[in-house]
Amino acid sequence: MSGGPASQPAYEGPPARPAPGTPGVDPTWSSSDKDFVTSSLGPARVWATIGHGVVNEVYWPSTGTPQLRDLSFYLVGDSSQGGPQGWVDLKRQRQYTLDTPAPALPLLTVQHSGELDGVPYALELELLPDPLRDTLLIRYDLTGPYRLAVIAAPHLGGTGRDNRAWTERGQTLLAQHGSHALCLAADARLRRASAGVVGVSDGWQDLAQHGRLTWDYTEAGPGNVALSTELTEAKGVLALAFAESPTGAQTLARSSLAAGMDVLRERFLQDWQAWADDLSVTSDEPEFARLAHISAAVLRMHEDRTYPGGLVASLSVPWGNSTDSLGGYHLVWPRDAVLSAFAQITCGELEDARRVLDRLIATQEWDGHWAQNEYPSGEPYWNGLQLDQTALPVLLAAKLQELGQPEPCGLQGSMRRALAFLARTGPTSEQDRWEENPGVNPFTVAVSIAALIAGSPWLSGDERGYALALAADWNERLEHWCYVEGTPLAEQHGVDGYYIRLAPPQEDGVRQGEVLLRNRWGQTIEAAALVSLDFTYLARLGLRDVHDPRIQNTLTVVDQVLRRTTPSGEWLYYRYNSDGYGEQEDGSPYDENGVGRLWPLLTGERGQLAQLAGEDVTPFLRTMLNCASPGGLLPEQVWDGKAIPERGLYPGKATGSATPLSWSHAEFLKLLVASQTGAPPERLQSVTEYLSTHPAARAWHWRNETPVNELDPGHSLRIEAEQPFTLRYVWDGQAERHEVAARSGVFGIWSVSFSASELSGKQRLSFTRCFGDDWQDREHTVTLHTPEQKAVTRI
CATH class of the missing domain: 1.50.10.10 (Glycosyltransferase)
Structure with a gap:
């Protein structure tokens, strides 16, 4: 299972059914209008963001690399239990509340509620990053005559292009792009697992066209792909895992499910509580x-x-x-x-x-x-x-x-x-x-x-x-x-x-x-x-x-x-x-x-x-x-x-x-x-x-981008550059020209300095510079003020 669908071992079941539409519509990321972020403090390397009540980006193995556009939830009316016809897109309904055990403990519970054609529903989602494994666990609890559908949009390697997606035995959803792979699994059987091409044969198109999930394509891509499935139980746990290979991702997902929400939740909260105990910030305003x-x-x-x-x-x-x-x-x-x-x-x-x-x-x-x-x-x-x-x-x-x-x-x-x-x-x-x-x-x-x-x-x-x-x-x-x-x-x-x-x-x-x-x-x-x-x-x-x-x-x-x-x-x-x-x-x-x-x-x-x-x-x-x-x-x-x-x-x-x-x-x-x-x-x-306690500046530093046009009395002047130069200068417009080579100083800065005493009694310093054999055409002038005057001109 180290490769994509072509390298999967054969198994008994329906023949491969490639999804139509490759490569799909141009991919995008999800909205950056987030509700919440969560991550563990253990060695695991998964960061999840939540927006509009659903998971809408997951980062792995670094905060610098998003790997998933979103993991969205949909309710399909179950007519066998008196449910309505049709389906509900929860991220578009946006009727939900958020709750955590404490402000500094990012264990999030999302409560969706509403109704379709007068038939109420309630869905509780608890998001738990496994502290030990690169897995995001999602506990779900659905109330009402509905079935829960899930659609995941991989953007592995930081892009929605050239991803491949497939299902294994209809019970495991997998995707890969290069050395990045994900697995979506559950602790209960899946129904209608499918791999599709976004905009053509993905789960959302299936719901929009049929009011329920009907497609069961076994592979899709390379392109902008999505994975979809329907859960057979009203309560259970999903595991979304990431690894360098599909086999590794599946191992992590199954291991997290085996460890169990209760055990991992306790470890997650213990780690965060230990960190929060050091917080020293508080306020009388709750x-x-x-x-x-x-x-x-x-x-x-x-x-x-x-x-x-x-x-x-x-x-x-x-x-x-x-x-x-x-x-x-x-x-x-x-x-x-x-x-x-x-x-x-x-x-x-x-x-x-x-x-x-x-x-x-x-x-x-x-x-x-x-x-x-x-x-x-x-x-x-x-x-x-x-x-x-x-x-x-x-x-x-x-x-x-x-x-x-x-x-x-x-x-x-x-x-x-x-x-x-x-x-x-x-x-x-x-x-x-x-x-x-x-x-x-x-x-x-x-x-x-x-x-x-x-x-x-x-x-x-x-x-x-x-x-x-x-x-x-x-x-x-x-x-x-x-x-x-x-x-x-x-x-x-x-x-x-x-x-x-x-x-x-x-x-x-x-x-x-x-x-x-x-x-x-x-x-x-x-x-x-x-x-x-x-x-x-x-x-x-x-x-x-x-x-x-x-x-x-x-x-x-x-x-x-x-x-x-x-x-x-x-x-x-x-x-x-x-x-x-x-x-x-x-x-x-x-x-x-x-x-x-x-x-x-x-x-x-x-x-x-x-x-x-x-x-x-x-x-x-x-x-x-x-x-x-x-x-x-x-x-x-x-x-x-x-x-x-x-x-x-x-x-x-x-x-x-x-x-x-x-x-x-x-x-x-x-x-x-x-x-x-x-x-x-x-x-x-x-x-x-x-x-x-410090005294006023003794010297002003002339630099090309911040020249000194006017110098207040009592200051020396340093004309500086980051490379050697020769300075040719005259005082007060006189005919006599002087030349002096810049000296190397600290930090590799070259300069010619004029002390306050040298400048005293003079009205104007005019100069040009030579870098190598190239004399600059422009002449610069510094007006030298007497104690009765003050520099007022600004850059």
Whole structure:
């Protein structure tokens, strides 16, 4: 049985009956509007998600690889017992409730109820991932004159294409694609087991055409296939198992059934209860406490078993019901993983956070940065450079050190490489935290400054001094890059100025004032008119006081431009104005262009500023709570328009983007804990102490993307590049030219320095550079201010 149908041993019974229709309709994943996720804490490697009351994706052997589109349940009227004619598709009826033994114990029971032609039904489903085997067990209990039918849609190997499906002796359902196989078996006899081609000969087509299951095709594919069967008993257990071969999958399924639900349920609950006993997060508000425990469990369930610390962003494929792409959110983003690890720290789950750091050390790129995202194994998926994803691991390491955790092997070398990358390439980033635009972003610069300070103890003397000097420079110049004044938007909202989302990078000192809106059909917007909540980390990390007029001015603007009220609450925000990452106006799926929707995690970020200002954060927590699914899952985005029931879109509830999102759950946890401790979890003692005592920046660092156009008095000037160069310069437009070769410094940075005393008394420095034999055509000028003057021009 190691192969597909062609290699199966012969047995007595009906001859093979291939299903017609290969390869079938184009496959898609299921909706990413999930209700619940579950996984065991044993050695088994199965993660299941539940949406619309049915199993709608199963991941194996890693959180990075979905293997099943859905496992759906249907009720067929049993006329022999007085049942109605026809059938019920439970995931379309959506009349169900969810229940667990406790918020942090993800043993789910789904109760479906309703009626067909006045004849009531009730179906109870209990979902139990076997802690020891790669099997999902499903206990079913049907009440009413109906028979239970099941349809499974394999997407083995992460795709719905080229799958093969077959039945064995009419009692076992099997599928295979390469080295991935599944088996669906039961503890009772099956009736009408069939393998079909989706859209032509699958079980749903059979029900639609005949009102019951009639087909008994023995094999289907390769293509987009499905398996269907009807259960002979009203009560029993199903086993869905995964292995490298059909034989292995069948062995696991039968072994789990033999072990029994009661024994495995006890082991499952014991493991989760032992983990939950360490949770330290609570609340006087029962609903908040419940969501906090659910959130902590969700973060734990998003960690890979084979690659501990591989905490994926979401067990979902955004707008999955419109694509077969494997590029979902079941990937590890260093940013999401670290921000989730900080939430784990707040819950007392320090070992969980340490595993995240251990894996980061293992997956760091040779030059010090981390990939944009990667599979749990560490294999990169996208390769964009995002500076915050290099800075955040440093903050996590520093936080764990402050908490007295043992230092991982190789940590100092890893941190040095990360800090060297930050120092060489910052403060600009190829992509911002929304993975869309290059430039200087307040969030990215904030975490980079904090990382340079918090990580400096891992550096040598010269390196440490340079890192701290660079942090002081960026901190002092941040407003020159990212704060604007006197704009139409400022006048409209009655403020002097505000922080913008990002300052575009400069090319040879020439400002690029337009920002491309990546998901808006090629539209652009003036950088000075683009705002976001990215600035909140300036206060969250302690770089700016929350009462700083610049922070308060920006809050005034974003609360009016980005904030919206929905039935879930009045504190929901867009990522930025004119965002395009979301459904179309009519609610149809995002297709590389769209309209941005509201993000609950930003409610948490806004709530952190309210907490720092001494305000009550209950409205922010409650808004996030109200956005949750019936099972307590927090989404990436919620709908901001009128209800579109036929698309499952309701104001203040999850869109098709991604549910759950680990980052959303992390922000809820951190805001809840911050409301009790008085400080954001990401804030570090070392950063706070340094900022309270350090002197002003002594030097400003001229770089091509962030040149110094005007220099305040008392500062020295360092003209820097990542490769050797010769500098030719003149003072105050004089005829005499000077040349000097750049010197190699720490982190591979080459520079020419002018001390404050050399600059004193001069008005202007003009220069050009030669790299190799190539003299640049452009001349750069730095205006040198006297003590009576002040630099006011911003990038």
